[in-house]
Amino acid sequence: MSLPILARPGATFLTVLQGAPSGLVAAGSVGVRVSDMAGGTPVPRQTAGIVEAPAGSGCYLASPTAPSTTGLYLPEWDTGSVSPGSFFADDPLLVSPFVGPLGEPTDVAVSTRAAAGAIVAVSGAVDVTGDVTVVAGDDYAAAAGRALVWSSSAWPDLTGAAILLALRAGEATAVLFTASGLVTVPSATVRQVRVELTHAQTGSLRPGVYGFQLVATLPGQVVETLADGRFTVEAA
Amino acid sequence: MLVQPSATFTTTVSGAPSGLVGTIRVRLTAADGSVAVAASTAGVRELVAGSGCYEATITAPTTPGRFVAQWDTGSVSPTTLVADDVLIVSSLAGPAGEPTDVPVSSRAA
Numbered sequence: 001m002s003l004p005i006l007a008r009p010g011a012t013f014l015t016v017l018q019g020a021p022s023g024l025v026a027a028g029s030v031g032v033r034v035s036d037m038a039g040g041t042p043v044p045r046q047t048a049g050i051v052e053a054p055a056g057s058g059c060y061l062a063s064p065t066a067p068s069t070t071g072l073y074l075p076e077w078d079t080g081s082v083s084p085g086s087f088f089a090d091d092p093l094l095v096s097p098f099v100g101p102l103g104e105p106t107d108v109a110v111s112t113r114a115a116a117g118a119i120v121a122v123s124g125a126v127d128v129t130g131d132v133t134v135v136a137g138d139d140y141a142a143a144a145g146r147a148l149v150w151s152s153s154a155w156p157d158l159t160g161a162a163i164l165l166a167l168r169a170g171e172a173t174a175v176l177f178t179a180s181g182l183v184t185v186p187s188a189t190v191r192q193v194r195v196e197l198t199h200a201q202t203g204s205l206r207p208g209v210y211g212f213q214l215v216a217t218l219p220g221q222v223v224e225t226l227a228d229g230r231f232t233v234e235a236a
Numbered sequence: 237m238l239v240q241p242s243a244t245f246t247t248t249v250s251g252a253p254s255g256l257v258g259t260i261r262v263r264l265t266a267a268d269g270s271v272a273v274a275a276s277t278a279g280v281r282e283l284v285a286g287s288g289c290y291e292a293t294i295t296a297p298t299t300p301g302r303f304v305a306q307w308d309t310g311s312v313s314p315t316t317l318v319a320d321d322v323l324i325v326s327s328l329a330g331p332a333g334e335p336t337d338v339p340v341s342s343r344a345a
Contacts, residue, residue, distance in 0.1 A: 005322065014267045014302040018319045051269030058314025059306060063267050102300060102324050104238055 004094040006103040007066035015075040015090045017060040025052050029080030032062045034073050042067040066095045097211050131230040137203040141196050150227050151192040159186040161216040165195045167231055168211045207235040237323045239296045239333045247305040247320045250289040257282055259310040262292045267302040296325045
């Protein structure tokens with residue numbers, strides 16, 4: 001079984017056709033599309049942007065735009081008609097917001113995140129990776145020692161910054177939830193911010209996995225994302 | 237495959253005729269079809285004599301992007317050229333090409 005191609009929703013990815021006859025770009029007959037393997041074609045067949053490289057090789061490269069919806073898809077090539085000898089499928093395409101901008105796999109090497117400057121967990125709800133897990137309906141108050149706290153030595157001076165936590169179901173989707181935060185250590189070697197959530201706020205979230213973005217708006221309206229990753233809401 | 241810019245990575249091909257060291261060559265082509273690393277026979281070895289399975293260690297481009305390693309048996313045609321898996325060159329890769337946490341580590345780099 002082949003490993004899937006990875007892409008963020010709406011990002012481009014590289015798909016390759018090899019062993020085809022050469023000269024099909026000039027003929028305008030080679031095309032690629034992306035199917036949902038359920039009869040749909042979220043990315044219609046396209047012939048633009050396909051290159052044969054090297055010339056005469058019968059090896060074609062294309063960088064289509066992935067579907068905007070998370071899921072498993074299949075890049076499908078054809079040489080101008082559909083038949084067993086003219087239709088080819090590349091490796092499956094997995095579209096997920098939890099992928100790097102070039103399609104890099106993510107969330108594997110915790111040690112990388114523990115390197116100097118990486119985010120360090122100082123709250124039970126925020127793990128060493130910077131990701132968050134909360135229980136729907138629970139309070140996450142600083143007074144109880146349960147606030148969501150992130151820290152890093154790599155952030156800029158946060159003096160005067162406004163902090164906002166935003167949740168999305170997927171990278172390309174609308175913001176579902178926001179909560180304001182607070183800079184607790186603005187300019188020491190390791191800066192720190194925190195977000196408190198009430199039981200009403202966590203109770204408003206359906207259990208599941210969201211993408212979160214922790215954003216600082218610095219003086220002068222300079223906006224910087226401090227962290228992003230998974231925000232898991234567990235059922236009470 | 238995932239690799240840091242300028243790091244080395246290994247590409248392999250199997251099912252080729254055996255005994256092609258010195259003839260079989262590998263190149264790296266960018267997603268737009270341009271040549272990233274020119275075709276070369278240097279450093280190519282047959283993994284096990286007689287196997288028709290070859291490997292080569294290539295230095296990745298300095299610029300992040302998507303590439304494909306392509307092998308040929310000394311000439312270029314649909315029957316003599318084979319592409320390896322897509323190669324992603326990214327500064328977010330680990331030193332040995334291991335996946336890392338992009339959202340967090342990229343902010344904290």
